[in-house]
Amino acid sequence: MTQTIKAAIVGTGFIGPAHLEALRRIPNVEVVALVEVNQALADEKAKLLGISRAYIFEDMLKQSDIDVVHICTPNFLHFSQAKAVLEAEKHVVCEKPLAISLEEAEELVRLAKATGLVNAVHFNLRYYPMVRQMKVMREKGELGEVYSIMGSYLQDWLFLQTDYNWRLEPDKSGESRAIADIGSHLLDITEYVTGLKITEVMADFSTVHKTRLKPLKTIETYSGKMLTPADYQEVSINTEDHATVLLRFDNGSKGSITVSQVNAGRKNRLNIEIAGSVSAFEFNSERPNELWIGKREKANEQLMKDPSLVHREVSSLVSFPGGHNEGFPDTSKQLFKEVYAAIAAGKQSEHPSYPTFADGLRELLIGERIVESNKKQAWVSI
């Protein structure tokens, strides 16, 4: 009989429950415990989400039956918690960014390697079937030599001066915001799909709201409209709402990305356009079941996600027939399927198909160089 893999999830904000939902869709995996900052909150969330056991972090680590821990807490906790999980000899899936400094991420990569335990970072957007389709098409020569890359990742959840979240506080989130939070996904996809490495960056940031109005009382997400002016405190903001970065790649080609968390109407839109010598690709995460393939000598193509139309190497990421749309929650499921196959085998795969701590470190490195470039207003090498 196949043994059930037992998981715990640390953090129950936006993304913890998304991990839970995805894990519930994978056979032979059971989320047995939820972890929160205090026992009362852990109990409340466990009840709400239908999980039998609730702990604070240290008590969860002592549970010998828990095989794998998902870290879904604010960024500043990722390093200490991932380290403690590895030291407790449990596999670990960590949210991005892997840490808030390069040194921390390097230590985690070293530790993970020494233990041989499965380590993964939740760069889930790689798992849209059409993203892998672009990668496989490129590997098969259907893109040709990469000429240029143009990406953007736009959101509007921090559009208003009254929009507030822990990500606006550098001690919790890190020195960079838009680049670390959403630019990291876009840069990860850029290197993943093209197989190229970014060698130099030139960045220009802007903070649209130099001050924001922080609610003085705890509010449930989306209930901010109930507050009056007296309920806010004005605080200064020193992380970027918007950034543009010019990129140079190791094949000599060039590109750029723009990220913004203050673009009205763009809810969560990653867009990437890659121009090659054979064809061009465009993918937009708000229409994830489609891939535009640009042609010069014949009509352009619009590929719809369909297990019989994508390349064979992509079909494992497609769970439903054509026309049955798959989206954001499916990306985590597909990522976890690959990670849990390694967990079932008991160790990190030799050539993991999933994003690892090394990929998390790579994104921190690029992110740090981008921050440095913005400060110096100059090109910086990776």
Ligand code: SOE
């Ligand atoms: C918030 O900006 C956020 O939830 C990111 O943290 C995620 O990684 C991205 O998927 C959507 O937006």
